[in-house]
Amino acid sequence: MSLFESITQSEPTKKMTMDEPVESLFSKTASKLVGKPINRVDGSLKVSGQAHYxxxxxxxxxxxxxxxxxxxxxxxxxxxxxxxxxxxxxxxxxxxxxxxxxxxxxxxxxxxxxxxxxxxxxxxxxxxxxxxxxxxxxxxxxxxxxxxxxxxxxxxxALNFTKELSNAHAVDEKKGSDKNYVQGDPEQGLADAEVTLDRFYHTPSQNSSAMEPxxxxxxxxxxxxxxxxxxxxxxxxxxxxxxxxxxxxxxxxxxxxxxxxxxxxxxxxxxxxxxxxxxxxxxxxxxxxxxxxxxxxxATVRRSNTRQRIAIGCDKDGVIDTLIHDTVSSNLPGEAFFEPTALSTHYLYRGKNRRVNYEMVDMNQVLSGSMRAPGEAVGMIAVECAMDELASQLDIDPIELRRRNEPEKDPSKDIPFSSRQLIACMEQGAEQFGWSQRNAKPASQLEGDWWIGTGMAAAARGNQLQPSEARATLQIDKSKALGVKAVIETDMTDIGTGSYTVFSQVAADLLGLPIDHIEMKLGDSAFPPAAGSGGSWGAASAGSGVYLACEQLREMIAEKVGLYPDTIQLDNGQIKQVGKHDLTAIEAAKESSQAFADSTIDKISETTGVSFSENVLEEQSESEKYDFDNTESYALADVVAGYDEQKISAKGQIKPGKNGKKYRQSSFGANFAEVAVHKVTGEIRVKRMTGAFAAGRILNHKTATSQCYGGMVFGIGSALMEEVIHDKRDGRLCNHDLAEYHVPVNADVPQLDVILVEEDDPYTNPMHIKGIGETAIAGAAAAIANAVYNAVGVRVYDFPITLDKLLYEMPE
Incomplete structure (x- = not known):
């Protein structure tokens, strides 16, 4: 929206820029709908075919x-x-x-x-x-x-990535989502370290393979x-x-x-x-x-293939001094996007000597761009497999190694974390998974024809807030049990993540209405603009717009009925007064001035005998119609009916602010996996996985858990099967359908356990939430790869891990 539009807009608008930590109204609402695992509000439409794509x-x-x-x-x-x-x-x-x-x-x-x-x-x-x-x-x-x-x-x-590596060139950092970074003297630090690890990891191109083309x-x-x-x-x-x-x-x-x-x-x-x-x-x-x-x-977009160098230098106790993450990715000539593999490397572990470096190779292959969890999804494969190998080299438990390298602040920017629950995620995940019972020695557990192994990996995904808007309207609707409904409008989309549902919960909670009294209108550019679904910022950004629009409505209603915003409670279609408002100095001065004016008018009336109640005072203030001292509550429908056209509208606008620069914001987690590897064929089966994730306040435990399931399934695909293959002779895509581009199906996915670690982060947005679906992907593939090593003692550096990469090194 332009400056002129923002000045001339007719609707009352609640604006917020995240420059300081803010309190959330969710802790004060009566219904406490936010967080509950309610079913998708659009679920019946989808399963009955009434949701038209x-x-x-x-x-x-x-x-x-x-x-x-x-x-x-x-x-x-x-x-x-x-x-x-x-x-x-x-x-x-x-x-x-x-x-x-x-x-x-x-x-x-x-x-x-x-x-x-x-x-x-x-x-x-x-x-x-x-x-x-x-x-x-x-x-x-x-x-x-x-x-x-x-x-x-x-x-x-240019059709062969390996051959083109010699032509790698610098990336355009200004157009990327990460930047090259050097701190200290990484190469010298690596040379001086008591213990070192220096490996190259290769990840292939991947396709998003969404169900709808x-x-x-x-x-x-x-x-x-x-x-x-x-x-x-x-x-x-x-x-x-x-x-x-x-x-x-x-x-x-x-x-x-x-x-x-x-x-x-x-x-x-x-x-x-x-x-x-x-x-x-x-x-x-x-x-x-x-x-x-x-x-x-x-002809649409792929995740770029990568070659990543991970080099770590540490002392004999595993305390990291040096961390190097160099990446070469690919894209079409003239394109600026590069896979930001090291996004979490900047802050995940300690180390005074650090380097992140990106290069790119121009290839005559379909455009590369953002695929779910761009950067961390493949970058953490390399980092977390390296950490597991380092733990094995030092004979330290992988969780303990990560604990020893827990930074107090972001080591690359020297700023505090808004919140960081990585250790809590590892501990809770380990307990539920049964990590303490694992066999630390590789190739030590054979069950029938299957080698059994376990592995873990940390997860991290940066949290962002983007400018977003929404409109909220309360209007009379006699078809509803409470006689009123809320209509929420924003161009935010629902791509299967549950936007319709979680935003309905936000609006219902703040406006004191049942879920079925919320009409959620999404996915139309005629509605107020939101950041959209992507980057793990959709719920936080668009949801904050919805939140602020509803908060503006609360304040408008409070003023109409003579309450302060912090003493109004909307509960099941009723307006109530709760608590007591502490007057600010300005409010106290205003009340004192009003009391003085009232006293003066009374004295004039007594002296002159003129009653002002029939002239200058005959127009009673709207708020004086509502007496909460003698009436417990008023119907929200009755108050809304008093507005023109029997409805009231407001907008909400959220913008990122200083918090995003003063604090490192990220969701964290830990993935645990158990695999079985056939001793003759090298076939890999994932037997079970546990993921523990901290992502601020959870809007809906059912949809959030579902997002984590999806992320962990993505990890199975990345670890074991997904790979776009281009013919190096003519550039044809060899496996351009779901028959040949293999993604995990039901038979590939075992029991998945998800733990949502409690967290509250007031620096992120007024709802205190963070992105979660992409966090669950980060580290999931590495946990499986580390489990494969634990099962058969074979490290694979070229993903996906197919049986041909194990066969010749399998234990006897």
């Missing part, structure tokens, strides 16, 4: 589009032969726009359009055209039949573009669309009421969105483009 929206006269991807890894498009589709029934047109079609998807949160241009080819699968037909089947047939002539320069493409239904209402689309961050995605098509803000609306998963792949707009918009404009009818699974994997 973008591909399920019906518009009259809709046509279907299927993208056409390049079949070379590098070169030029010389000709697209539309006549090759002559004779195929129901084909409408081949649409292409060499200037405006998206070459790449966009990164999350950026305001500019991604790279555009469909003529020059940079990777196999890059969209260059779209075939429009009356049916999806016809469009599919047409896309396969379309003849394209190229100038093929694949022999000049990328999809956009585009249509125009005169000069206004409306996109029903699968995006995680509508406010920034709207700006990307505006920039791509040279439209103004009143000409673009994005709607994403339900998003079937994203995991980072839908943070920015993808090629189908602009192609659908262009085709819809050209043909004058709605166009639906749903990407196929291979197209999603070939």
């Amino acid at each position: 973008s591909a399920e929206i019906h518009l009259d006269n809709k046509a279907y589009g299927v993208l056409v991807g390049a079949t070379i890894a590098k070169g030029q498009v010389e000709n697209i032969d539309s006549s090759s589709l002559d004779g195929i029934p129901n084909i409408i047109k081949v649409v292409t726009d060499p200037k405006h079609f998206l070459r790449n998807s966009q990164q999350g949160g950026l305001k500019k359009a991604p790279k555009q241009g469909a003529t020059e080819i940079f990777y196999h699968g890059q969209p260059i055209a779209v075939v429009i037909a009356e049916t999806f089947e016809a469009a599919t047939e047409g896309a396969k039949a379309l003849k394209v002539i190229y100038k093929d320069e694949t022999d000049q493409a 990328h999809v956009t239904l585009a249509h125009w209402e005169e000069d206004k573009l409306i996109l029903y689309t699968a995006n995680q961050m509508l406010a920034s995605c709207k700006q990307q669309v505006m920039d791509a098509l040279n439209l103004n803000k009143d000409q673009v609306q994005l709607i994403a009421h339900y998003v079937g998963g994203g995991f980072g792949s839908k943070l920015g707009i993808a090629p189908e969105s602009i192609a659908a918009a262009i085709a819809s404009k050209e043909l004058g009818r709605p166009i639906l483009i749903t990407m196929t699974r291979p197209q999603v994997m070939e």
Whole structure:
């Protein structure tokens, strides 16, 4: 929002910048709904098919589009032969726009359009055209039949990461989410250390594999573009669309009421969105483009592959003096994103000599970008496997090693932690997992044909707050039992994480209403802008907007009924007075002045005989209608009915502030795993996992636990199976579907136990919450890898750990 808009806005707005610790109203509400494990409010809609996703929206006269991807890894498009589709029934047109079609998807949160241009080819699968037909089947047939002539320069493409390492170059730190950092003399510190560990770790490219593919239904209402689309961050995605098509803000609306998963792949707009918009404009009818699974994997976004060097120097007791984390990742030429693997390395363990260094290799492969827990998900594989190997080398329990290296402050910035519960997470997780009963010696437990091993790893994920807004409206609704409901509006999305539910709990708690009296409206760029779903900041940022809007309503109602904000209690549709307000000096002065004025008027009245009650005093103050000394409570519906149009609205705005710079904010956790490794085949099965996580106040224990389950399952995939494989000869993606790109399925996932460690962090936001889903990923794969080592005594440095990497080193 511009400064002018903020000044001229008509709705009362509660604004907060997190410059100091703040109290939370949740400790004072009557219902205490926040934290309770209530079921998803949108659950019944989803299981009954009534929650319509973008591909399920019906518009009259809709046509279907299927993208056409390049079949070379590098070169030029010389000709697209539309006549090759002559004779195929129901084909409408081949649409292409060499200037405006998206070459790449966009990164999350950026305001500019991604790279555009469909003529020059940079990777196999890059969209260059779209075939429009009356049916999806016809469009599919047409896309396969379309003849394209190229100038093929694949022999000049960069397709082998290992070979390209010699061409690694510096990253653009200004456009990244982490920075290079040097403290002390790391290399000398490593040389002087009593004990050293120096290893290289390799992690592969991965795909988010969200259940819902990328999809956009585009249509125009005169000069206004409306996109029903699968995006995680509508406010920034709207700006990307505006920039791509040279439209103004009143000409673009994005709607994403339900998003079937994203995991980072839908943070920015993808090629189908602009192609659908262009085709819809050209043909004058709605166009639906749903990407196929291979197209999603070939032409949207991947997690970058990495080569990471972890070097640790410590004394004989395991106290770390030196920590080095150097990373090389990959991306398309001209792209600035690099995998921020060392985000948590800056502050996780002590060490006066430290280095974080990033380099990047340009590759002719699909765009790399943020995938769930970007940075920590793969960075902590390397760090935590190294810590486990160091513990083994020193013959120290892995938890004890981490305890000895617990920093009192952020060692890289010399600032305090807003809260840090890593030790508590390790202790509680260890107790529930039964860590004290483990066999510390590798390859010492054989059960039948299976070697058994256990491992653990720490978890950390930085906490952030982003500017966000929301609107809250209380209005009369006679269909509700209490005669009133709250309508909450923000463009925040629900990507399966439970946004509808947790925000309903926030609003219900603060406004004293049952959950079914809250109407949550999300996923429309016409609503107040939020930061969106991503970065583990969605609930904290958008939720704080909801919180502040509801707090503003509480204050407005309090003023109307003659209460102070700290003495009003909204409980089950009733307004009550609780406690006693301590007057501030200013308030005391005002009351004294009012008392003096009242006394003066009374004296004048006695002297003159004139009654002011019938003239200047006849308009009774609204608040004087409410006497809480003689009445226990008043119905909220009756008070709301007294407003114009029988409703009252307010907005909330949250912004990050000094707290984010003065305190290191992070969620912490610990993952524990037990695995079985077959003594003949090397097959690995995860038998059980326990995760303990501290993420501030928990909004909903059921949805938070579910997020942790998801994170731990991600860890299983990262450790044992997930790997995007590009052919090093022609750049083709070899495993571009869920049959060949393996993700954990039910049979791969064992019993998962989650402990939510109690924590309160007043520095984060007015709700005191932190992100949790991505925290559970961090370290999960490392815990499994460390368990594999404990089972068979084999260290694997090249992920995922497939059986071929164990077979030749297995114990007899």
